Amino acid sequence: MALACSLAHxxxxxxxxxxxxxxxxxxxxxxxxxxxxxxxPRVSTVTPATISFFKDIGAWQYIQQHRxxxxxxxxxxxxxxxxxxxxxxxDVNKEVLGCVVxxxxxxxxxxxxxxxxxxxxxxxxxLDWCNAADSDVDDTFINTDFRKTIYPxxxxxxxxxxxxxxxxxxxxxxxxxxxxxxxxxxxELSDGKSLYAKLVVGADGGKSRVRELAGFKTTxxxxxxxxxxxxxxxxxxxxxxxxxxxxxxPIALLPIxxxxxNIVWTMNPKESSDCKTMNEDEFVKTVxxxxxxxxxxxxxxxxxxGRDMFSWLRGDVAISADECFxxxxxxxxxxSDRMVFPLSLKHANDYVSKRVVLIGDAAHTVHPLAxxxxxxxxxxxxxxxxxxxxxxxxxxxxxxxxxxxxYEAERKPANIAMMALLEVFQRAYSVxxxxxxxxxxxxxxxxxxxxxxxxxxxxxxSGEKKMPLPLPFFS
Ligand SMILES: Cc1cc2nc3c(=O)[nH]c(=O)nc-3n(C[C@H](O)[C@H](O)[C@H](O)COP(=O)(O)OP(=O)(O)OC[C@H]3O[C@@H](n4cnc5c(N)ncnc54)[C@H](O)[C@@H]3O)c2cc1C
Numbered sequence: 075m076a077l078a079c080s081l082a083h084x085x086x087x088x089x090x091x092x093x094x095x096x097x098x099x100x101x102x103x104x105x106x107x108x109x110x111x112x113x114x115p116r117v118s119t120v121t122p123a124t125i126s127f128f129k130d131i132g133a134w135q136y137i138q139q140h141r142x143x144x145x146x147x148x149x150x151x152x153x154x155x156x157x158x159x160x161x162x163x164x165d166v167n168k169e170v171l172g173c174v175v176x177x178x179x180x181x182x183x184x185x186x187x188x189x190x191x192x193x194x195x196x197x198x199x200x201l202d203w204c205n206a207a208d209s210d211v212d213d214t215f216i217n218t219d220f221r222k223t224i225y226p227x228x229x230x231x232x233x234x235x236x237x238x239x240x241x242x243x244x245x246x247x248x249x250x251x252x253x254x255x256x257x258x259x260x261x262e263l264s265d266g267k268s269l270y271a272k273l274v275v276g277a278d279g280g281k282s283r284v285r286e287l288a289g290f291k292t293t294x295x296x297x298x299x300x301x302x303x304x305x306x307x308x309x310x311x312x313x314x315x316x317x318x319x320x321x322x323x324p325i326a327l328l329p330i331x332x333x334x335x336n337i338v339w340t341m342n343p344k345e346s347s348d349c350k351t352m353n354e355d356e357f358v359k360t361v362x363x364x365x366x367x368x369x370x371x372x373x374x375x376x377x378x379x380g381r382d383m384f385s386w387l388r389g390d391v392a393i394s395a396d397e398c399f400x401x402x403x404x405x406x407x408x409x410s411d412r413m414v415f416p417l418s419l420k421h422a423n424d425y426v427s428k429r430v431v432l433i434g435d436a437a438h439t440v441h442p443l444a445x446x447x448x449x450x451x452x453x454x455x456x457x458x459x460x461x462x463x464x465x466x467x468x469x470x471x472x473x474x475x476x477x478x479x480x481y482e483a484e485r486k487p488a489n490i491a492m493m494a495l496l497e498v499f500q501r502a503y504s505v506x507x508x509x510x511x512x513x514x515x516x517x518x519x520x521x522x523x524x525x526x527x528x529x530x531x532x533x534x535x536s537g538e539k540k541m542p543l544p545l546p547f548f549s
Contacts, residue, residue, distance in 0.1 A: 076452050076456075077275060077433065078222055079188060080456060083191065084463045087466055090466075092221070092223075093225055094224045095227055095229055095261070095263060096278075097227055100182075101185070112305065112410055113176055113331075113336070114176035115305050116303065116413070117176050117336045118175055118177060118180060118447075118448045119445035120173050120180075120452075121449045121535065123452075124453075125170075127453075127455075131191075132190070132191055133187040140176075140179040141176065141179065141332065142173055143173065143313075143329040144170040144172070145313060145329050146163040146168075146169060147163070147171070147314040148316070148317070149314060149316050149317070150316075150319075151319070151399065151518065152320075152514060155371040156511060156518070157373055157514070157515035157518030157519045158518055159528075160394045160397040161394055161532055162392070162394035165528055166529050166532045166536075171315070171532065172536070174328045174329055174331075174336065188222055225265075227267065229278070229287070230263065230283075231287060232274060232284065232430075233262075234260070237256035249270045257272070257471070258473075259273075261274065272429065272471065273431065273472050274430050275431050276436040277432075282435075282436035284432070290424050291422070291424075293421050298342065299340050299342060299416075300415060301346075301414070301442055302337070302339045304411065305334050306336075306406075306407065307407040307408075308333050308405060309333065311333055312329040312333075315328050321369060323339070324339075324503065325337065325339040326339070326443075327365060337405075338445075340441075340442075350412045350414055357408060361405050362404055362405055365401075365405075392528045394528070417441055418439060419439060419440060419497065420439040421438050421439075422437045425482040426482045427475060428474070429473035434448070434450075434455075435451060437454065438450060440492065440496050443496060443500060444496055444499065446492055449537055450492060454481075454485050458481045461477060461480045465477040
């Protein structure tokens, strides 16, 4: 949907016909989101880069009509009590580090964006539109050239014939003739319909059927870890993103607005089934234990020691270097069901082939410990829409591999770099070993006190800087 919105927004691609195929009920029957509704336990932390992409394509205005929570502070620490890091948006002269948005709000906002930026067609049933009044909508983005059809269905098979000739093709040829000449891919849907397209974008998640049908190989593994997620309530509003590394994995407490926060807690499968089934009071107690003194003491807030130790590397002092360790707000109540997700890493060896391209989790599935997954997918959408526009500008066939390789060349190294970094974190924090604990403590203190390092980490995690290295003091 983000790719469709981006294409609708670009002058060179707004005339394209786009079919969105997805049997996800969130797409076919849009839920009306009421402020009083309980929060969706599935949330995403979106980076400043994603926020500016959403603003560019006209989708952020719809997010703003629903519950969302900007945060400008973050605290990361581990159970050994040897160190902690606090980040503040003002360290990099920004107002926010990110925003937590419920997935149902992301879906509904992109759908609203599609509704208001295009002339929408419905493949099967009428959408239940119930969002903003027209007067609330910024009409800069309204564009009726762009035709989109939503098919609430599944892709079951895909066929593509080899190109018969490299010469130009008569544009008056029928769809079937173009398919026969290898100029279109053919998709079969679970409702019996067939569709033909110059380009098939596999945006169908970690178990991508498009990836499988196109024969892309993947590299990856399962973490033998599950994430338990849920919404919890506090007595007052939480405005900071918290993450504590525990022996079995990290627990994150993310603000989602009002007095709610979202928990993403990684643990082994046995612990996750215990956490899902224990009674609510027991679960709340377990969460508070995990976010406070459980497994080990609080790190000491050092007003000068750490700073002095790193003074030779420090340069200017980051604002947050003076911030003391804080205990996260107490959870008083469970406010949603608990859901459990198995975690894995998967990367497609190729992102493109003739008439097929992968974006989002279909191309790369990462550990959620840094909340980067969906942001990488939005960056893919942004990059692919620009490459498609480039192709349209010079009259290329948008399904040609030579064009699509430009997208792959931009996104693959960026995604691999992020995956590698997340893997280092995931491994470094999954071992309880004395010397390694001390090294981790040094890393926490370094990230807390060394200003250039802190700024590099924030810029990279915000999606503003492409590679974390070379860092200024390593170069
Ligand atoms: C516990 C957890 C917490 C996370 N937290 C964060 C976070 O804070 N920030 C962040 O950036 N990321 C986070 N992520 C990662 C994020 O959820 C994913 O990266 C993101 O959902 C991927 O989006 P996607 O659109 O590529 O795939 P998906 O969200 O998996 O969507 C794929 C879509 O394809 C459809 N589909 C599947 N098969 C077919 C088919 N054959 N035909 C048609 N349609 C099909 C599905 O119905 C679905 O709607 C988290 C992940 C987990 C597990």
